[in-house]
Amino acid sequence: MSAFLFAVTRLHSAAHAARTLAMLGLVIVFSVLGDLSMKHGLDRTGGFKQLGPRAVLRSVYRMARNAWVLLGLSGMTAAFFTLLVLLSAAPASAVIPATAATFVLETCGARLILKERVTPVRWIGAALVAVGVALVAR
């Protein structure tokens, strides 16, 4: 995150930097919201139980009428496109590490909102992954 701030301060103008920061916030908010509501919707509709062609079609039909799934889908799509916009405004080596925050936030969301059982081992694993992602794009 600090690396992202550093990279952002080297951008052309204060307005540009503020826009980029706002865009990063949108990416994180959209992907957290998208993933959480998608998972909630999938839990409600059962998701893809079987993978036969007819079963998949039936699942898609069922999910397409679920508001949570649709919300999740639009959240993930919005996150993807805001990420694209962000990548065109700031270097990838600054953007990718900053998105590592979503790993921590979404794990918290899964624990608090979705009531998943996040064991200490999983907490450590998620934290390791987040730190690794923050390092990997340098």
Next chain:
Amino acid sequence: MSTLAGTTSSLGGLEKALERLRSDMRQMGLHLTVWDAAGNCAGQAQACLLTEALGGDCAQGQQEMKSLAGRIVDSGQEQTATLGCGCCAVGVPILNRRRVIGAAVACFGVESCIDPQRLAQACNQSGVDRNVLLARIEGCCRRTTQDAQDVLRLLSWLLSREQSVQTANAELATLSANLATTYEELSLLYRVSGCMKVTAAAEDFLQSVCDELLEVMNIEGAVGLIYAYPPGAGRDILVTAGAVDLNADQATLLGSTVAALRMAETGKPILDNKFSPPASSGLGSAVRKLVAVPLVLPPVVGGMALLGLFFFSYIALLSWADLSYVLPTTATSYLLVAVLSHFLLGEQVSWLRWTGIGLIVSGVALVFRTEARTKS
């Protein structure tokens, strides 16, 4: 018509331009002769307009103009003289890189040139009516000696205009020749840039390409334009190197109207020898030759299709397992990206990056040990 045989002169390729200038000035009732530094008359020496109208010999006048030209070449200054026939002659030096290479002398008749005795003699010789002859010579004798300064200014202005046109044409010709001979190098550069992995920011990369072009191709200036295609897909980037007299709008117009569209259709570099810029660009004939290469970018469409596939499997996976399980384990993609870019693209992976990959792998291993689904 009396003539003085013209000899070969050395005016640095200006002869053609001066010939054009001579006919222009003739329309204004001025007679132009051009002399090189050695005192040779450029082109076919012609009698002055007055002599041409009346007939007779202009050898005397030519000699006087020659000596005037000699004085101009020696002094490097503008000179004015009155010739024996009554004509007024003014001359300016012709410069080539601050060196006097010759003189341009213009002569024009004044009222005192209209000598009744000479007119009568000319009537007898040619059998033309006196009034017709009078009207003819009044056309070239309408100035007075006071006009000498004006004619001098006109002459030097016309001369400098011809010379700058001449210089510009010569430079364009050299530039065109250089570009044509190095087109092969350019297409090589294009092929290389296609294989090159752009690691620097686009602007820095383009700048280095332009600087390289200046070095390699020995040209005066280069403009690099990354034109976002399709229009509006991103920010246009313009860099210049060397002596370039284009503003951003003009260069962008060049890129957008011609280069980008044509390259997008063919995907091939453009070499246009007879390039005419769009009228709205205000470039006139300043740009005669256009060379453009497309920059090769990863195929976006293929990337989109892969992304769709990823999206589907991600949703399927999410419906079978916890979000807190799926999310960390899909970070394995970072490992794949690093390994693929190392082995397929030959990219250098820094130790910091390997550390990050190690952390991701150990984190994923930890998450794998937990139960995939904790809710019923």
